[in-house]
Amino acid sequence: MMNNLHEITLLVSKCQNCALHHSRIKSVPGEGPDNARIMFIGEGPGFHENQQGRPFVGQAGKFLDELLSVSGLKRETVFITNVVKCRPPGNRDPQPEELEACSKFLDRQIELINPEIIVTLGRFSMAKFFGQVKISQIHGIMRKIGQRYVVAMYHPAAALHQPALKSTLLDDFSKLKKYIHQVESEREIKEVNSNKYNSIVVEKKEDEDTPTQLSLF
Numbered sequence: 001m002m003n004n005l006h007e008i009t010l011l012v013s014k015c016q017n018c019a020l021h022h023s024r025i026k027s028v029p030g031e032g033p034d035n036a037r038i039m040f041i042g043e044g045p046g047f048h049e050n051q052q053g054r055p056f057v058g059q060a061g062k063f064l065d066e067l068l069s070v071s072g073l074k075r076e077t078v079f080i081t082n083v084v085k086c087r088p089p090g091n092r093d094p095q096p097e098e099l100e101a102c103s104k105f106l107d108r109q110i111e112l113i114n115p116e117i118i119v120t121l122g123r124f125s126m127a128k129f130f131g132q133v134k135i136s137q138i139h140g141i142m143r144k145i146g147q148r149y150v151v152a153m154y155h156p157a158a159a160l161h162q163p164a165l166k167s168t169l170l171d172d173f174s175k176l177k178k179y180i181h182q183v184e185s186e187r188e189i190k191e192v193n194s195n196k197y198n199s200i201v202v203e204k205k206e207d208e209d210t211p212t213q214l215s216l217f
């Protein structure tokens with residue numbers, strides 16, 4: 001039961017746990033490598049996503065591609081998904097019971113992929129991590145939540161309706177580049193330290209337990 005991303009995709013395609021399945025053409029489980037270090041979480045499929053079964057392929061997706069390039073990321077290296085996997089009719093907000101019914105899929109995707117950084121796109125995925133805060137107060141700021149980092153961004157579609165948000169989003173995504181470097185260097189330091197620790201343990205073992213073996217080499 002949900003041992004890998006493929007199983008989640010299969011379950012999502014057959015899911016009838018909320019009303020959204022009535023009007024879906026294709027479910028949109030999300031896509032990207034199962035070991036992606038960065039995960040983007042949007043709101044829900046729109047018209048084109050519902051047709052194609054892929055996330056962020058419409059207008060908002062075009063802008064997301066531009067934002068990804070500003071942060072030095074290639075789409076195929078990140079995992080992109082949504083809080084709800086089926087299109088809310090007419091692109092209305094997802095309802096609490098729909099978010100609740102779908103959360104087990106997103107939670108398991110996060111567990112399996114285990115990304116270092118989660119980037120939320122819009123209010124609904126932000127609320128999952130930050131609770132009831134104002135996006136205007138926290139956008140673009142990376143926080144550590146539990147074992148990983150989370151950054152809340154405005155939804156790319158918001159900039160299509162409010163042009164002033166375009167430069168805010170471009171700005172926030174250019175900060176993402178710095179955050180990624182920061183997290184990478186933290187990981188490298190951890191790896192160096194754990195290698196040091198392992199070699200100390202090995203040396204000690206040889207010293208203590210096998211003095212005669214040592215002389216063989």
Ligand code: URA
Pocket residue numbers: 028042043044045046049054055056057058060061082157
């Ligand atoms: N908006 C979203 O939140 N997700 C998509 O996949 C497309 C548009």
